[in-house]
Amino acid sequence: MTSEQAYPLYGPEFKRCPYGTYQQLRDKGEVHPVEFPSGVRGWLVTGYEAAVRTLTDPRLGKNHDLGNDAWRSLAAIMPEPQHSQLQVHLLHQDPPKHTFMRRFVTEALNPRRLEALRPQFQAMADELLDDLAPVGHGDLVESFSARFPFLVLSTVIGLPPHLARRFRREWCRVVQPVGPKSPHRAHYIGLLHGLQAYIAEVVADRRADPGDDLLARLVEANDDGRLSDEELASMIFQLLVAGQEPMTNQINTAMVALLTHPEALEQLTADPSLLPRAAEELMRYDSAFELTTWRxxxxxxxxxGTRIPAGDSVIVSLAAANRDPARFDRADELDLTRSPNPHIAFGHGIHFCPGAGLARTELQIALETILRRLPHLKLAADPGELGWIPAVLGRGVERLPVTFTATP
Incomplete structure (x- = not known):
């Protein structure tokens, strides 16, 4: 790793609004030494064109086995044996294994099936707001955005209701490992064990009662030897965690953007036909995925022009790319009518998010339902006091208190 000063990509102020830092880095060039909370140092790519080229660079791999000792000694990766058992999913695979595993997800999330399920998703969204709408105030995270994505996910992947009811949202925190000396280490390990036991129950359930759903097809692939036990558990782990928490955060960041831009909120409320373009702009403006995973x-x-040692981590800032004035006119402004809008909130290249279509559907439904059911919506807190999650890769708020006109 270089002796050049590394920019710290953490801290409450940075997480509240990282875009000033990203602008400074973009102005200096495409590649920058950075430091993460664990102490690991890596290389951050900023700028739209540089991001696209990096995300399609065939020299870069995702498999953690490529990481060098310097990275491995500090990286906040999941400890063994769980790392080997839960971290061989799509995000950490290269072709041809990645191509094979990805096909299961893309087939289950095909556009025709999602469109057929849309009325069911809409009913879920409305039902969640039935209790909140008559009250006139509440926390959108607790009441809606922390719950809606999991209901949708359970339906899409085939998670039976009796198991869906037992899923604990705190299990999603295992993607934010804590170091061996942390006082929270024991709790973290407990969450890992709890999630592993739950995944084992899901596998046993779908094996005993197979159906025509994604979970059942993954179990079938394990039974006939196409997926190892570790690959099966890892894919279910990725679906349960990556399939819902980023969507929760995307709903939250979109609503924060609208609530802090009253003119945009009024514009979208008055003209719901803007929803498809508005959703794309809200994802560009403040994406739930701030950074990509390691390469x-x-x-x-x-x-x-920067020498990168073998095994050093390379990270792409999707957030910095999506605010690059060289690619987007008025890049720091929220424009719900922006078109075209070639943002890369879902990544780019072979690791483009396979759930992008589902995410777009969910976000459009969530925004339309919230604005329709909660009229005259306002933020019930100072924007500067919102608590942003300390996640390394993602963006989102922990609570989102609002007021609105109570309706029957």
């Missing part, structure tokens, strides 16, 4: 060069390499 590695298998040998020392040049990246935009």
């Amino acid at each position: 590695f060069f298998g040998e020392d390499a040049d990246l935009f």
Whole structure:
């Protein structure tokens, strides 16, 4: 790792609004040494064109085995044996294994099936707001955004209701590992064990009662040897965690943007036909995925004029790319009518999010339902006092207190 000053990508002020830092970095070039909360140092790519080129660079791999000792000694990766058992999913695979595993998800999330399920998703969204609408105030995270994505996910992947009711949202925190010396280490390990036991129950349930759903097809692939036990558990882990928490955060960041831009909120409320374009703009403006996951060069390499040692982590800032004035006019402004809008909130290249279509559907339904059911919506807190989650890769708020006109 270079001796050059590394920019810290953490802290309450940075998480509240990282865009000033990203602008400074973009102005200096494409690649920058950065430091993460664990102490690990890596290389951050900023700028739209640089991001797209990096995300399609065939020299970069996602498999953690490519990471060097310096990275591994500090990276906040899941401890063993859970790392080997739960971390061999799509995000950490390269072709051809990645291609094979990804096909299960893309087939289950095909556009025709999602469109057929849309009325069911809409009914879920309305039902969640039935209790909140007559009150006139509440926390949108607790009442809606922390619950809606999981209801949708359960339906899409085939998680039976009796198991869906027993899923604990705190299990999603296992993607934010804590170090061996942390006082929270024991609690973290307990969450890992609880989630592993739950995944084992899901597998046993779908094996005993197979159906025509994604979970059942994954279990079938394990039974016939196409997926190992670890790959099966990892894919279910990824679906349960990555399939819902980022969507919760995306609803939250979108609503924060609207609530802090009253003119945009009024515009969308008055003209719901703007929803498709508005959703794309809200994802560009403040994406739930601030950074991509690690990538590695298998040998020392040049990246935009910077020498990157083999096994050092390379991270792309999707947030910085989506606010690049070289690609987007008035990049720091929220424009719900922006078109075209080639944002990369879902990544780019072969690791483009396979759940992008589902995420778009969920966000549109969530926004339309909230604005329709909760009229005259206002933020019930100072924007500067909102608590942003300390996640390394993602953005979102822990609570979102609002007021609105109570309706029957």
